[in-house]
Amino acid sequence: MNANGPILQIEGLEKRFGGLTATDGVTLDLRPGEIHALIGPNGAGKSTLINQLCGELAPDAGTIRLMGRDVTHLPTHARVALGLGRTFQVTSLLDDCTVGESVALAVQAHAGGNLRLWDRAKGRRVVQARAEALLAGTGLEDRAGVPSADLSHGERKQLELVMALALEPALMLLDEPMAGLGPVESQQMVTVLRGLRDQTAILLVEHDMEAVFALADRISVLVYGRIIATGSVEEIRDNAEVREAYLGGEDELC
Amino acid sequence: MRPFPLIGALVTLALLAVLPQMAGALGAPATTQIATRVLIYGIAAASLNFALGYGGMVSFGHAAFFGIGGYVVAILYSHWFADAPLLGVIPGTNQLLITLPLAVLVAGVFAALIGALSLRTGGVQFIMITLAFAQMLFFLFVSLKAYGGEDGLSIRRPNEFFGLNLRDRETMYYLTLGVAALFFAGLHRLVNSSFGAMIAGIRQNERRMEALGIATYRYKLFAFILSGMGVGLAGALMANAMRYVSPDMMHWSRSGELMIMVILGGTGTLFGPLIGAAVLLVLETWLAGWTENWNLGVGIVLLAVVMFSRGGVSALLRRRK
Amino acid sequence: QDAVKIGMITTLSGPAGYLGQDIRDAMQLAIEMGGGKLGGVPVDLVVEDDGLKPGKGREIADKFMQNDGIKLLTGIVFSNVANAVVPEVVDNGAFYISPNAAPSTLAGKGCSENYFVVSWQNDALHEPAGVAATAAGYKSAFVMAPNYQAGKDAIAGFKRTFKGEIVGEVYTPLGQTDFASGMAQIRAANPDVVYEFYPGGMGIAFLKQYSQAGFTGKIPMVLSEPSLDAVILKAVGQAAVGIEVTSHWNRDFDNAANKAFVAAWDKKYNRPITTYASQGYDTAMLIASALKEAGSPDNADAFRDALRKADFASVRGKFAFGQNQHPVQDWYLLKIEDVDGTPTAVTQKKILSDYGDPYASQCKM
Amino acid sequence: MILVLEQILNGLQYGVMLFLLAAGLTLIFGIMGVINLAHGSLYMIGAYAGTWVAAETGSFWLGLPAALAVAGLAGVIVEATVVRRLYTRSHLDQVLATFALILMANEAITLMFGRQPVFTPLPAAFSGSVGLLPGLFYPTYRLLIIAAGLIVAGGLYLLINRTRVGMLVRAGATNREMVRALGVDIRRLYTLVFGLGALLAGLAGYMTGPISAVQVGMGERILLPAFVVVVIGGVGSIRGAFVAGISLGVIDTCLRAFLPGMLRGLMPISQADALGLGISSMGIYLLMAVVLLVRPRGLFPVTGQGGF
Amino acid sequence: MLSVTGLQAAYGASQVLHDVELQVKDGEVVTLLGRNGMGKTTTVRSIMGLVSPRAGRVSFSGQEVQGRPPERIARLGIGLVPEGRQVFPSLTVRENLVATAANRLHRPDPWVLETVYELFPRLKERAGQSAGTLSGGEQQMLAVGRALMTNPRLLILDEATEGLAPVIRTEIWHCIAHLKQAGQSILLIDKNLAVLKRLADRHYIIEKGRTVWSGNAADLERDAARVHGYVGL
Numbered sequence A: 001m002n003a004n005g006p007i008l009q010i011e012g013l014e015k016r017f018g019g020l021t022a023t024d025g026v027t028l029d030l031r032p033g034e035i036h037a038l039i040g041p042n043g044a045g046k047s048t049l050i051n052q053l054c055g056e057l058a059p060d061a062g063t064i065r066l067m068g069r070d071v072t073h074l075p076t077h078a079r080v081a082l083g084l085g086r087t088f089q090v091t092s093l094l095d096d097c098t099v100g101e102s103v104a105l106a107v108q109a110h111a112g113g114n115l116r117l118w119d120r121a122k123g124r125r126v127v128q129a130r131a132e133a134l135l136a137g138t139g140l141e142d143r144a145g146v147p148s149a150d151l152s153h154g155e156r157k158q159l160e161l162v163m164a165l166a167l168e169p170a171l172m173l174l175d176e177p178m179a180g181l182g183p184v185e186s187q188q189m190v191t192v193l194r195g196l197r198d199q200t201a202i203l204l205v206e207h208d209m210e211a212v213f214a215l216a217d218r219i220s221v222l223v224y225g226r227i228i229a230t231g232s233v234e235e236i237r238d239n240a241e242v243r244e245a246y247l248g249g250e251d252e253l254c
Numbered sequence B: 001m002r003p004f005p006l007i008g009a010l011v012t013l014a015l016l017a018v019l020p021q022m023a024g025a026l027g028a029p030a031t032t033q034i035a036t037r038v039l040i041y042g043i044a045a046a047s048l049n050f051a052l053g054y055g056g057m058v059s060f061g062h063a064a065f066f067g068i069g070g071y072v073v074a075i076l077y078s079h080w081f082a083d084a085p086l087l088g089v090i091p092g093t094n095q096l097l098i099t100l101p102l103a104v105l106v107a108g109v110f111a112a113l114i115g116a117l118s119l120r121t122g123g124v125q126f127i128m129i130t131l132a133f134a135q136m137l138f139f140l141f142v143s144l145k146a147y148g149g150e151d152g153l154s155i156r157r158p159n160e161f162f163g164l165n166l167r168d169r170e171t172m173y174y175l176t177l178g179v180a181a182l183f184f185a186g187l188h189r190l191v192n193s194s195f196g197a198m199i200a201g202i203r204q205n206e207r208r209m210e211a212l213g214i215a216t217y218r219y220k221l222f223a224f225i226l227s228g229m230g231v232g233l234a235g236a237l238m239a240n241a242m243r244y245v246s247p248d249m250m251h252w253s254r255s256g257e258l259m260i261m262v263i264l265g266g267t268g269t270l271f272g273p274l275i276g277a278a279v280l281l282v283l284e285t286w287l288a289g290w291t292e293n294w295n296l297g298v299g300i301v302l303l304a305v306v307m308f309s310r311g312g313v314s315a316l317l318r319r320r321k
Numbered sequence C: 001q002d003a004v005k006i007g008m009i010t011t012l013s014g015p016a017g018y019l020g021q022d023i024r025d026a027m028q029l030a031i032e033m034g035g036g037k038l039g040g041v042p043v044d045l046v047v048e049d050d051g052l053k054p055g056k057g058r059e060i061a062d063k064f065m066q067n068d069g070i071k072l073l074t075g076i077v078f079s080n081v082a083n084a085v086v087p088e089v090v091d092n093g094a095f096y097i098s099p100n101a102a103p104s105t106l107a108g109k110g111c112s113e114n115y116f117v118v119s120w121q122n123d124a125l126h127e128p129a130g131v132a133a134t135a136a137g138y139k140s141a142f143v144m145a146p147n148y149q150a151g152k153d154a155i156a157g158f159k160r161t162f163k164g165e166i167v168g169e170v171y172t173p174l175g176q177t178d179f180a181s182g183m184a185q186i187r188a189a190n191p192d193v194v195y196e197f198y199p200g201g202m203g204i205a206f207l208k209q210y211s212q213a214g215f216t217g218k219i220p221m222v223l224s225e226p227s228l229d230a231v232i233l234k235a236v237g238q239a240a241v242g243i244e245v246t247s248h249w250n251r252d253f254d255n256a257a258n259k260a261f262v263a264a265w266d267k268k269y270n271r272p273i274t275t276y277a278s279q280g281y282d283t284a285m286l287i288a289s290a291l292k293e294a295g296s297p298d299n300a301d302a303f304r305d306a307l308r309k310a311d312f313a314s315v316r317g318k319f320a321f322g323q324n325q326h327p328v329q330d331w332y333l334l335k336i337e338d339v340d341g342t343p344t345a346v347t348q349k350k351i352l353s354d355y356g357d358p359y360a361s362q363c364k365m
Numbered sequence D: 001m002i003l004v005l006e007q008i009l010n011g012l013q014y015g016v017m018l019f020l021l022a023a024g025l026t027l028i029f030g031i032m033g034v035i036n037l038a039h040g041s042l043y044m045i046g047a048y049a050g051t052w053v054a055a056e057t058g059s060f061w062l063g064l065p066a067a068l069a070v071a072g073l074a075g076v077i078v079e080a081t082v083v084r085r086l087y088t089r090s091h092l093d094q095v096l097a098t099f100a101l102i103l104m105a106n107e108a109i110t111l112m113f114g115r116q117p118v119f120t121p122l123p124a125a126f127s128g129s130v131g132l133l134p135g136l137f138y139p140t141y142r143l144l145i146i147a148a149g150l151i152v153a154g155g156l157y158l159l160i161n162r163t164r165v166g167m168l169v170r171a172g173a174t175n176r177e178m179v180r181a182l183g184v185d186i187r188r189l190y191t192l193v194f195g196l197g198a199l200l201a202g203l204a205g206y207m208t209g210p211i212s213a214v215q216v217g218m219g220e221r222i223l224l225p226a227f228v229v230v231v232i233g234g235v236g237s238i239r240g241a242f243v244a245g246i247s248l249g250v251i252d253t254c255l256r257a258f259l260p261g262m263l264r265g266l267m268p269i270s271q272a273d274a275l276g277l278g279i280s281s282m283g284i285y286l287l288m289a290v291v292l293l294v295r296p297r298g299l300f301p302v303t304g305q306g307g308f
Numbered sequence E: 001m002l003s004v005t006g007l008q009a010a011y012g013a014s015q016v017l018h019d020v021e022l023q024v025k026d027g028e029v030v031t032l033l034g035r036n037g038m039g040k041t042t043t044v045r046s047i048m049g050l051v052s053p054r055a056g057r058v059s060f061s062g063q064e065v066q067g068r069p070p071e072r073i074a075r076l077g078i079g080l081v082p083e084g085r086q087v088f089p090s091l092t093v094r095e096n097l098v099a100t101a102a103n104r105l106h107r108p109d110p111w112v113l114e115t116v117y118e119l120f121p122r123l124k125e126r127a128g129q130s131a132g133t134l135s136g137g138e139q140q141m142l143a144v145g146r147a148l149m150t151n152p153r154l155l156i157l158d159e160a161t162e163g164l165a166p167v168i169r170t171e172i173w174h175c176i177a178h179l180k181q182a183g184q185s186i187l188l189i190d191k192n193l194a195v196l197k198r199l200a201d202r203h204y205i206i207e208k209g210r211t212v213w214s215g216n217a218a219d220l221e222r223d224a225a226r227v228h229g230y231v232g233l
């Protein structure tokens, strides 16, 4: 693999649900370390695209390459092994586990040795230490003993991200990480994501434009399953088509 | 996962160790056999619980492995007794050290086959497809006239094990107790192992675990096989304790019974299933000796346990403390 | 004198519960008629339900023998329970006297000197039907049974003695009670006679559907006793008229013992009297004869010798044990006739005398 | 040819019976999220109640409303006293509780009616056979069962898919709390649905009375095939239960009737019989396994269903 | 119309609400602000009877409703758009809308299917699709439409604009402004303070389960520093 080659390459991806083309010939790439925002109206096919990238949905046509490897037909876990991490739009957590246990489990999943039948999972020092390190400094630090099911909406979002980060992914697919976060938490999240820039590339789906404009290196706009524009923050902000289809008036309520 | 209640387990073990003497002193020597049966069912139920409570795989077909474990012992015995090798090549045997591991192994093979197919489904469909495979095996054994069909197969002499007389009910009890102690220690390690942690995660949210890079199907299958092997072990012990096997061992209502024991005792707990087995068997024995409408009593007690406790008898016990 | 305890393991719950109930009630009746005694010895009948589970039966047997020190057991209805219980009982030196179940595994090489059967041997139960069908001159037969061991044994038994041609052989899944598909096959095969083995509720369903299909009175049936016992007959009613049944006992048998038994039963219980009940009663009478002689099963040798003699007045008339301690007895042909509006089994004639079973010769004692 | 037609009719009748039971199960099990093992007991209760009334009054037709009423009422009582508290509990708790109900129902029936099987008389008008085609005579009563089943199927389909009650029931299956927060008294609704399911079971139980025996334990025997139908059809789908019930009935009947004969053409008779027998007694399970392996969620999966 | 005083609530052993005070008058738009996990959603759930309050009073339309089952509270005229949408996944869009529709208060111009479709044309396009397969934003619209179809006196929106595209968000704000003009009382939970400031009549701030601040837009300006401390901005 070429060190500077794209980390993710999507070519001519298509997905149809009955008569509806949810993904319509999407071609897109992500460079290492880049934060690439994917925006678009509701129902444009963003989550559908993410689901195809991570292997939960099989595309009808097109190819997906991860670090140069064709992964179009690989199952989710195999893609994760290649360095893919994700969060879910509707949070998807381990409800009986505490925050600490959840993170430790994610760390362990990444660390391997998962088929050991005769050790003590809780006794794996390296795993526990890394889990603690991951939690340190996040808003969840003092919630480590709380069962995931008892978290508030915003906290669940944060936990999702921490679990994804535990995999040390080379590419992260984030589906609306800011949704449900308050202004303060949103700010924190922006800072966290910015800090990740060197470690991983990010495909960010988000409706919070403030965050998108603050973070994105490039933005692609998806409308009716099709990419109508890709460019820098300024280019997109000034794109008339995008404004009309997505951004609307500068101010939300005049 | 709570810490291993080591002291409690040791005390229980000590009590169990003197049970035959106490039973004799109290004039109820048959208690020893009931206890043997409780331990065997406890192993089976705890093993099912590994798939069901820890792994979230609600199998309604585990009696199949119970029956297979039993039939391995019985079939090997019958070939040894008749001095006619199985299929003309495999010699029969009555050595416990061979039959027990072999029963576990064969149960594992069947679990692998059934699991590999069944795990393609989930939820209620999984319950029903495991039931379906178990029923097919049930009908297979019902129609195997060579091995007694519906009427089953008697084992006039139990297996040999270091010159011990397993016909003797106390010897059989201690053997079972030993196996059970090892089994539960092993199970405890297993559920707290790295693999156990993965299985617990998969139970809670398979999609999430897949996104963490875990090939969940393989893990579930492996857990299902381990669980089937444990039940096979119990079946093999039962064949020796009862000196008899029949397709009844793999009837769907036996699967149901194992499940009831698990739920009654507490799903996802280490000793819950053992407690459940004890409660159910003792309750049945006690009520049946008391009234011929004992099923009514069993029904009422079971219903009361579900209605008034969450997490079965072991949850009730815990709350007491 | 202490009462001799008799342990009874039988099936009381589930669809087959009425079989165990009849056996138990008949034994209790016999004890009551003896004033709480059998053969002059006070007895205490302890009954437990095995729920048709072999494991449960074994558990009860253990409890009876070890906790209660019971030396004499009886009561089992089904072969699989018997297979699990009987070896354990006899290996412990206790006696087992069967009022019903008699699997072949325990009749031949697996026989035991402490194991007696009062009813019949499984195979011998069905052979008389074949004999009767042949004697009636039927040339072709259609046979049907549930798909399990007892069903296959029944068909095998019939086929062994039936000399005509089998034009159809159908096995249905155990427990199924819709026989429409079989009926269609019977219609297509158009046999001289139909033989089926469906005990209990299945039998009721079969005969009802047989009549609904329009076969009653057109295609005759020859059955063995379990497929048309008194309970089935009562439920099926007119639809059973004309059917022939082979049995070793019938309500109308003309001997003193039977008359006393029937009268006492009718007085006490408000329900039909089945062969199972007659077997239970005979079991009690056999025990009575042995107790009278030996006093208690504790005197094992004397008790066993007394049992072997079978010196009691059987409701069947004649009764004796063969080499393997299974009965050697006469078989009769009954016919269901409409007696004053009530379908009743009426004894026609004896078809087999001193009939034993094929396993006796394999039994070495 | 006639034989084939007759067997298909037989299959249809068996299938309709399965459907009547499966419909209630799938309503309760799929839509309300409750695994009700005691459904077979409601079937038995309906059969006993109807049979008793029919025997007392001598009229088959008076037994029918009695069967429906008693089974429905039993359903309502069971829901209000036991099942209602289990909606929020795990399926395993439901299994245990309804299993307990089976034990209790069986014993209660034994105490009330004794152990002897009882029998429902046929209505006089339906006791014979009719000629459908030259050479094809078919019991009228079985035709009645088929007709009753088809009518119930149609009615249920409309109820669930075309009415607001149906929508609410389905909505409540996935999110009870939200339905309540929108102002619907879902508890009463569920009690009614449970009662309806029970009533259908009672209908099935009473209808089988005249062709088979009414006895303790009759419920458990039919429970498994009914569950098989529910699962093959797709949990929660009335349409699925109908299609699966009918196809299972027909396929099962025809397999049993014709498979041994067909196999005899291919191999020695004894082998053919053994194989044919084996396959046909495993029949419904084999079918279910095959269907689930090809379509893991059944023939008509209900979308958005939470699963186990 | 709605008045909450001294409300306390807990999940099991952990108390989440300690002392919540809140009032919504007829025709008012009121917001509930606070950072993540402070108890906003729990407050709403307690009002609706989905969580039973430990102490305190909730009265609606002059009736005390605490401790009543949720359906009876809802029937008095509260329409809820819950956090996380919670549409009925196995029903179609149309069925979601009509299943619980009602006009219990006999409004002269009630919300009906057509008017909701007018408000969200996207829903009309998807009318026959099962709601579980809708995109996140479509589900959100559906949840709002569903609540409107019950024609409530008080509409409660818990993060109703979460996950919506800016254009749609704007639309929803317009819609809320429109509803407000029509005299609809609304209790709003949202993080978009800039809009709320202009839209709402009064604001409440919850901090760790207590109402710690309340006031109107002018108060908000005045106490900017304190408010900032509570909600961050």
Ligand SMILES: Nc1ncnc2c1ncn2[C@@H]1O[C@H](COP(=O)(O)OP(=O)(O)OP(=O)(O)O)[C@@H](O)[C@H]1O
Pocket (backbone or CB within 6 Å): A017, A018, A020, A022, A040, A041, A042, A043, A044, A045, A046, A047, A048, A049, A089, E129, E133, E134, E135, E136, E137, E138, E163
């Ligand atoms: N399984 C499915 N069957 C039918 N249609 C589907 C399915 N999944 C998604 N869709 C449709 O595909 C379109 C794209 O959905 P998707 O969830 O990808 O949108 P999105 O861009 O993520 O929107 P949002 O920003 O609102 O989350 C939507 O119109 C949705 O209704």
Ligand SMILES: Nc1ncnc2c1ncn2[C@@H]1O[C@H](COP(=O)(O)OP(=O)(O)OP(=O)(O)O)[C@@H](O)[C@H]1O
Pocket (backbone or CB within 6 Å): A149, A150, A151, A152, A153, A154, A155, A180, A182, E011, E014, E016, E034, E035, E036, E037, E038, E039, E040, E041, E042, E043, E083
């Ligand atoms: N079902 C539950 N069980 C236990 N604790 C819960 C539960 N739901 C919420 N909590 C806890 O109650 C507190 C308040 O939660 P709530 O959802 O009301 O907050 P919120 O203000 O709505 O937050 P957000 O803005 O993140 O939605 C949180 O600390 C949360 O962890």
Ligand SMILES: [Mg+2]
Pocket (backbone or CB within 6 Å): A046, A047, A048, A089, E135, E136, E137
């Ligand atoms: Mg989306």
Ligand SMILES: [Mg+2]
Pocket (backbone or CB within 6 Å): A152, A153, E040, E041, E042, E083
């Ligand atoms: Mg909230």
